[in-house]
Amino acid sequence: MKSRLLQNTCLKLFITFLRLGAFTFGGGYAMLPLIKRDIVEKENWLDEGxxxxxxxxxxxxxxxxxxxxxxxxxxxxxxxxxxxxxxLGVIIPSFTIILLIAMYFLRFQEVGIVNKAFMGIRPGVVGLIFAAVISIGKPILTQKKSIIIFLAAFFLAVIGLHPIGVIVAFGVLAFILNKGEKKHKEDKEDEDVKEDKEKNNDD
Structure with a gap:
């Protein structure tokens, strides 16, 4: 029974990501809101966090x-x-499609209608990625600290800092800030305990 349940879930996972891989245009970031919709909202396999x-x-x-x-x-x-x-599900469609394009696109890339089509596809892809940024950012950018980090990371990326540098820098920054907040919270709790003891002694 357990083996059958595993097979059914794996098959459903495969079909889900096969469909996402086949019908999502605009690259990985454009795919993320659709993954979220299927995995979080539709199937409840993962929660938001x-x-x-x-x-x-x-x-x-x-x-x-x-x-x-x-x-x-x-x-x-x-x-x-x-x-x-x-x-397997997510790479099979793109692998197949890109292979076919590589085989046949070079023959048609100079055709006027193909060039005109790509003039519309390129900005459309940018729009899809922008929509993905908004969809993913909504649950994250809910605090002032998160917004400041977002704007700083955006600025550093625009001026050319390597993405790994941005990720490492803000990972370290978040660790330091969280550690400071934890210490401040512990100090405050100690002060509250001390005040309660003094009140009890006075009574």
Whole structure:
């Protein structure tokens, strides 16, 4: 029974990511809101926090963000078999399509209608990526600190700082800030305990 349940879930994971890989245009970032819709909102395989953790980890390691997210999501849900089927599902469509394009596109790239089509596709892809940024940013940019970090990271990326440098810098900054907040909270709790003791002694 357990083996059958595993197979059914893995098959569903494979079909889900196969569909996402086949019908999502605009690259990995454009795929993320659709992954969130299917994984978090539709199937409830992950909650909001787990999906954001998956996204953070996927962006912090080498590789395409959509593939990394698919692997992490599959592993989180069904371990190694889940990671494997999600990986297969998300790469098969793009591998097949790009192979066909590589085989035949060079013959048609000088055709006027093809060039005109790509003049519309390119800005459309930018729009899809921008929409993905908004969708992913809504649950994250809810605090002043998060907004400041976002703006600083955006500025550093625009001036040309390597993405790994941005990720490492703000990871260290977040660690320091959280450590400082924790110490401040502990100090405040100690002060409250001390005040309560003094009040009890006075009574």
């Amino acid at each position: 787990e999906f954001l953790d998956a996204l953070t980890i996927s962006q912090s390691v080498p590789g395409a963000v959509a593939i990394n997210t698919a692997i992490y999501t599959g592993y989180k849900i069904k371990g190694t078999p889940g990671a494997f089927v999600c990986l």
